[in-house]
Amino acid sequence: MFIYLAIILAVIEIFVILFRLTGLKVEVSRFQVISLMTGTGFTTGESELILGHPIRRKLAIFLILFGAFSLAVIVSSISQFLSEGLQAKEIFGSAGAVILVFGVLKLKSVRRVLAAFFNREMKQNIELADLPVRDVFLKDKEDLLLHLSIYETSSLAHQTFQEALPNHEGLEMVVLFIQRGDIIIRTHLYQTKLHEGDQLLIYGAKEVILKVLHDDILIMKEKQKEHELPVNPIP
Structure with a gap:
């Protein structure tokens, strides 16, 4: 049982x-x-990070199958041990092989090679639409994808984005779309007058977005806290 536990921990x-x-x-x-x-x-909710990534899905499939079959293997091994006796070299051989793989993966050179291989597989075989949002947009820790809700007291309410921020072209941020009920607005975004209830998807430099839209983000957080809703910014 201790050997089996060691194998499981090594696989993890x-x-x-x-x-x-x-x-x-x-x-x-x-x-x-x-x-x-x-x-x-x-x-x-973190499971979406696995399901939305093609390489992680392949690893997950193996883990699911391993978890299902490993229990059957241990039951079979115990039965064999009780009935015939299981040779120590078979047990230690299996455990040693798994621990050896773990030791090899701890080497920085091996991890660099595998990381490069994973990245190459992503570029060659995976369509952009298949990638999770984080991998497409958040290339750097300074990037931010913000889902901003507009309220009656928001500074952007009752005016266009261009009116509220006339220098928006010089800022490292862009509006990707405006959602108004069931309608998605993708054209003339900066000339569209914003109303209470509108949802904006904004992408750009984290520092710029948090500074320029500080008041609107603060209002959104306060309103969502009142209604016990989750906050939308994606760090």
Whole structure:
């Protein structure tokens, strides 16, 4: 049982490293790997980071299958041990192979090669539309994708974006679209008068967006807090 536990822990750490090489944070990687192997907890919002990424999906498929079959293997091994006796070299051989793989993946040179391979696979085989939003837009930690809600007291309300920010062309931010109810507005965005209830998707430099739209973001947070709604900015 201790050998089996060691194998499971080694497999978990192996896939934590592999998920990290695709750009996933270590704490998110470890939780999702354990969730996939055990079939519990994978309904969290973070699971979208796995499902929306083609390479992570392939890794997840293996983990799901490994989690399902590993239980059957351990039950079979215990039965064989109790009935015939299982040779120690078979047990330690399996554990040693997994730990060896884990040790190899800890090498920086190996991780660099795998990271380059994953990136090359993404560029060659994956369509842009298949990538998660974070991988498409948030190329740098200074990038921000903001879903801004307009309220009656917002500074942008009852005027166009161009009227509110006449120097918008010189700023590192762009409006991607305006959602008004069920209608998506994609043309003449800066000349469209904004109304209460409009939803703006804005992309650009985090520092610029937070500075220029500080008051509107603060109003949105306060309103959403009143209604106990989640805040929309994507860090």
